[in-house]
Amino acid sequence: MPSRLSLLTSRMDALYEYDREPVAPQQLKTGWQFASLFAGEHVAGTEFVIGAFFVLHGVNATDLIAGLLAGNLLAVLSWTFICAPIAVDTRLTLYWYLRRIAGPGLTAIYNVANAVLYCILAGAMIAVSATAIGLPLGVRTPALTDVYPSSFGWVLLTFATGAAFVTLAILGFEGLSRFARVCAPWVLVIFVVGAIAMLPRLGVHANLDNLWETSRTKIWNGVASPGQDKFSIWHVVFFAWFCNLAMHVGLSDMALFRYAKHRAYGLYSAFGMYPGHTLAWLCSGIMVAGVDRQMDPGMMAAEAAGAAGPVAVVLAGWTTANPTLYRAGLALQCVTPNWPRWRATVVAGLVTTLLSCFPVIVMRLLDYVAIYGLVLMPVGAIVVAEHWLFPLLGIPRHMTGATGRMINGRAALVWAGTLAVCSVLPLHLFFRWLPGYILALVSYTLLHLRWRRE
DSSP states (O other): OHHHHHHHHHHHHTOOOOOSSOOOGGGOBOHHHHHHHHHHHHSOHHHHHHHHHHHHTTOBHHHHHHHHHHHHHHHHHHIIIIIHHHHHHHOSOHHHHHHHHHHHHHHHHHHHHHHHHHHHHHHHHHHHHHHHHHHHHTOOOOOTTOOSOSOHHHHHHHHHHHHHHHHHHTTHHHHHHHHHHHHHHHHHHHHHHHHHHHGGGGTOOTTOTTHHHHIIIIISBSOOOTTOOOOOHHHHHHHHHHTTTTTTTTOTTHHHHTTBSSGGGGGGGHHHHTIIIIIIHHHHHHHHHHTTTOOOHHHHHHHHHTTHHHHHHHHHHHHHHHHHHHHHHHHHHTTSTTSOHHHHHHHHHHHHHHHHTOTHHHHTHHHHHHHHHHHHHHHHHHHHIIIIIHHHHTOOSOHHHHHTOSOOHHHHHHHHHHHHHHHHOSSOGGGSHHHHHHHHHHHHHHHHHHHHHO
């Protein structure tokens, strides 16, 4: 038995992903691998939740469509012009590039925060998938108002689902890409077919002549459900832009784009934004309207697409949780330097699975997505300032790494100060990140300009 365990461990240790050094040129990936990875990650289980919430928050049909088109374009441009170029220049993950800028001490704090936040997000994916698995098993799934686990069966179900998700996340970039390439097209078809199947319940005729009228009056009718805030077009634009804020503006997707052959590969993010964060959200809205606005992803999918619906929910959650756990494992590696990536990923998976038991992370998903992007955003601004603005202004880069300091005090001050300012801004939570990002970018640069003059 010990020899078998040692053999398994050695094989897992061999899953090397250039965790602590630049990716070698011969390991760069094709554009279609990025397209499939983005499609798999963003045609996801959480789309069943997010798209439905736009209905519950009373967005009208015109504002929703215009907001999704504009917000997702801004997200694609953020990956293309901010994240991908820095990743291609350095060939490093954010977690190891940040050590040169912020020092190992502050980087350790950031990486732990990053990993925990990603674990919570992946936990939401597990919980969404578990609602579908529990449907035929008769497990009681949480209600919209639940905070704690609804039953012991729910806890067992989320743990079993989490174990399966973590197993695939260990396989790394290649395994994630192959899995997404197989699942994403089928899952998107189920979204579309499920939405079409729900239209007759809403009174849409076979010739679709009243589709737009039904959309405006019965689906996205501008009326918020009880207990939900009313959303405008700006809420939709900013949510579509920042729901992946930590990945593009926050630079966490350097972990993926360090494998890109060219910075223009950021455009492949459109394969996730428009099928997933546009079409899938629209389909989800139709589904929740068809079940009288009951928020239960597994039930919605089963009512819309029969047995194929819950399977699609499971796979959609899986394809999103995998790269999220992959990022969390890479982040933890920087504070566990003697561990291979698979061990860090297992730890992240254990934390994630525990968190997935609590339904509040799904039922408050929109607010959580805003908060986790906001927390990580100032660090992205700091990296952008050092990487691009400092050379233009003649400020030396990476001085913290060059001098061997543990913590870049200016970076710590800007990070903490930006979050303090954002916490008191008299703006909706969705709108606070943009002034915060500008504040972090400008203040960090000015602090170093003043230091250089002194």
